[in-house]
Amino acid sequence: MKLITVAGPPSSGKTSVIINVIEHLKLRGLNAGVVKFDCLTSFDQERYSENHIPVEVGFSGKVCPDHFFISNIEEALMWGRGSEFDLLISESAGLCNRCSPHIKDILSICVIDNLSGVNTPRKIGPMLKFADIVVVTKGDIVSQAEREVFKFNIRQVNGKARIISVNGITGQGTFMLSKHFENALDIDTLNDMRLRFTTPASICSYCTGETRIGPAYQMGMMKKMEFKK
Amino acid sequence: MKTKKELIRTETIDEIIENYPIAKDFFMNINLTDLPKNKTLEEALMTVSDVYFEEFGMERHWILYQFALFLDTFDQSSETVSGIDSITICGGHDKSGNPENIDLVISKGEIISIVGPTGSGKSRLLGDIECVAQNDTPTGRTILINGEIVSDDERFETEGKLVAQLSQNMNFVMDLSVKEFLEMHARSRFTKDPSVITTCFECANDLAGEKFSFHTKLTQLSGGQSRALMIADTAFMSTSPIVLIDEIENAGIDRKRAIKLLARNEKITLISTHDPLLALSADKRIVIKNGGIHKVITTTDIEKESLYSVEKLDQTLLTLRNQLRNGQLIYPIG
Numbered sequence: 001m002k003l004i005t006v007a008g009p010p011s012s013g014k015t016s017v018i019i020n021v022i023e024h025l026k027l028r029g030l031n032a033g034v035v036k037f038d039c040l041t042s043f044d045q046e047r048y049s050e051n052h053i054p055v056e057v058g059f060s061g062k063v064c065p066d067h068f069f070i071s072n073i074e075e076a077l078m079w080g081r082g083s084e085f086d087l088l089i090s091e092s093a094g095l096c097n098r099c100s101p102h103i104k105d106i107l108s109i110c111v112i113d114n115l116s117g118v119n120t121p122r123k124i125g126p127m128l129k130f131a132d133i134v135v136v137t138k139g140d141i142v143s144q145a146e147r148e149v150f151k152f153n154i155r156q157v158n159g160k161a162r163i164i165s166v167n168g169i170t171g172q173g174t175f176m177l178s179k180h181f182e183n184a185l186d187i188d189t190l191n192d193m194r195l196r197f198t199t200p201a202s203i204c205s206y207c208t209g210e211t212r213i214g215p216a217y218q219m220g221m222m223k224k225m226e227f228k229k
Numbered sequence: 230m231k232t233k234k235e236l237i238r239t240e241t242i243d244e245i246i247e248n249y250p251i252a253k254d255f256f257m258n259i260n261l262t263d264l265p266k267n268k269t270l271e272e273a274l275m276t277v278s279d280v281y282f283e284e285f286g287m288e289r290h291w292i293l294y295q296f297a298l299f300l301d302t303f304d305q306s307s308e309t310v311s312g313i314d315s316i317t318i319c320g321g322h323d324k325s326g327n328p329e330n331i332d333l334v335i336s337k338g339e340i341i342s343i344v345g346p347t348g349s350g351k352s353r354l355l356g357d358i359e360c361v362a363q364n365d366t367p368t369g370r371t372i373l374i375n376g377e378i379v380s381d382d383e384r385f386e387t388e389g390k391l392v393a394q395l396s397q398n399m400n401f402v403m404d405l406s407v408k409e410f411l412e413m414h415a416r417s418r419f420t421k422d423p424s425v426i427t428t429c430f431e432c433a434n435d436l437a438g439e440k441f442s443f444h445t446k447l448t449q450l451s452g453g454q455s456r457a458l459m460i461a462d463t464a465f466m467s468t469s470p471i472v473l474i475d476e477i478e479n480a481g482i483d484r485k486r487a488i489k490l491l492a493r494n495e496k497i498t499l500i501s502t503h504d505p506l507l508a509l510s511a512d513k514r515i516v517i518k519n520g521g522i523h524k525v526i527t528t529t530d531i532e533k534e535s536l537y538s539v540e541k542l543d544q545t546l547l548t549l550r551n552q553l554r555n556g557q558l559i560y561p562i563g
């Protein structure tokens with residue numbers, strides 16, 4: 001089975017893109033399922049189900065979403081193999097710019113949208129930097145020139161990725177993207193494979209439920225800002 | 230020529246920035262703007278504390294490698310596809326499976342309009358062109374470039390660089406003045422000749438009915454002014470050899486001149502439209518029906534003659550619009 005990780009900021013168009021890609025894959029007789037990793041809530045399961053795409057959803061709740069992802073992805077893979085999918089696609093919302101679920105050798109996709117601001121690609125971090133393919137959505141509502149500048153800014157942080165413009169609503173552009181999905185690596189297990197980037201470290205009192213403010217309650221790994229006089 | 234690796238090893242950051250101004254951006258992107266620039270990057274990185282590298286998940290040699298990659302990326306203008314003189318649309322079939330039976334060659338400088346009811350399959354045709362379909366999309370069409378079949382590798386390579394698109398729904402969303410915007414676009418295109426900015430600006434002003442200045446904010450432009458700027462920008466700055474225009478009839482610009490401008494700049498221009506003025510200005514028109522190409526009509530001489538009356542009608546409407554705008558009374562026409 002092939003695994004593809006799809007990540008991107010909230011509402012960037014991940015679900016729309018995945019649904020359109022799966023349409024193309026179905027036409028070629030391929031069977032795909034989706035596992036969605038989110039933080040508190042998600043409306044995606046209904047959309048996948050409406051499109052007859054098998055889906056499982058997991059919520060990280062109070063745990064760092066990246067840590068949650070990496071500690072559950074192998075089980076997700078087992079679910080996918082048990083369901084006899086040809087492809088398993090993971091969708092995860094990058095909730096902080098430090099997030100990145102990408103795994104070495106596994107086709108890694110980052111979805112961002114043209115409306116998020118021209119300099120956004122330069123701020124997103126590893127989720128974009130380490131992606132094999134960057135999918136850019138919502139080009140239908142901005143000018144060609146802005147799309148070109150946006151692309152240029154993606155190149156600035158990731159010179160190697162393929163950049164594919166997709167219209168998440170009409171599906172334009174997803175045909176070529178589906179070819180990349182089809183060519184992704186086949187794997188049986190993720191055991192012993194590696195993340196492309198370290199996950200954010202967080203082992204402090206606030207991670208374990210502390211809500212009070214002040215130095216007396218701050219324990220574990222803390223990071224302090226330095227303010228100028 | 231030195232390789233980028235050698236360049237980085239032997240030259241100071243200042244020297245590199247001198248030759249590659251874009252290099253500055255690299256240091257902004259990795260949040261290292263106050264490196265000592267009179268040293269080589271390797272030396273400069275020795276002045277940065279280990280804490281930084283841990284914190285941002287980077288290592289010194291990784292930054293060196295990334296910097297070489299960055300300079301390489303922006304050295305070859307990899308966003309450009311050149312040498313496309315024609316495309317050929319080889320027929321597939323419509324929604325019911327009836328064959329299209331056409332082989333339409335479109336050369337650069339040609340204008341083709343696409344007509345047909347909404348939902349008839351115009352966007353599928355545009356999609357086929359964009360991905361250079363090879364009898365593998367639902368329409369079964371094949372698109373040839375310079376008369377030749379295109380491999381998957383070449384398709385991946387040209388992806389997103391072939392086609393510039395312009396439609397009624399597109400707006401400017403950047404918070405920049407017209408001048409800042411054109412400069413930014415020129416920079417991202419590594420345009421060497423700064424006069425292109427003025428050319429774009431003047432041409433856009435020519436196409437738009439109402440004038441705007443270099444200092445006007447993009448978001449304050451009227452619909453017509455935005456469209457005019459988009460067209461001028463596409464004609465002079467975009468490198469995509471194919472331009473797809475989707476319904477610009479109500480844009481309030483000189484449409485005929487706009488498409489002539491694109492054609493003059495050696496673009497292959499396709500316009501999806503129901504506007505008689507635009508459709509008749511094209512060399513040919515593709516009629517779409519039931520998801521397929523129903524036929525291709527070459528604009529006849531008689532049609533070209535009637536274009537003259539269409540232009541007069543259009544002019545009359547424009548005059549009326551301007552009279553309304555200026556608070557004048559409208560008198561019986563003709």
Ligand SMILES: Nc1nc2c(ncn2[C@@H]2O[C@H](COP(=O)(O)OP(=O)(O)OP(=O)(O)O)[C@@H](O)[C@H]2O)c(=O)[nH]1
Pocket residue numbers: 008009010011012013014015016017043044093137138139140141166167168169
């Ligand atoms: N105009 C336009 N809208 C789009 C495009 N792609 C997605 N959208 C819209 O953007 C909204 C968000 O899309 P989703 O696919 O749900 O985004 P997502 O990234 O899966 O969102 P979360 O999973 O909630 O983080 C929806 O209303 C889509 O219809 C596009 O290319 N153009």
Ligand SMILES: [Mg+2]
Pocket residue numbers: 014015016044091
């Ligand atoms: Mg989603």
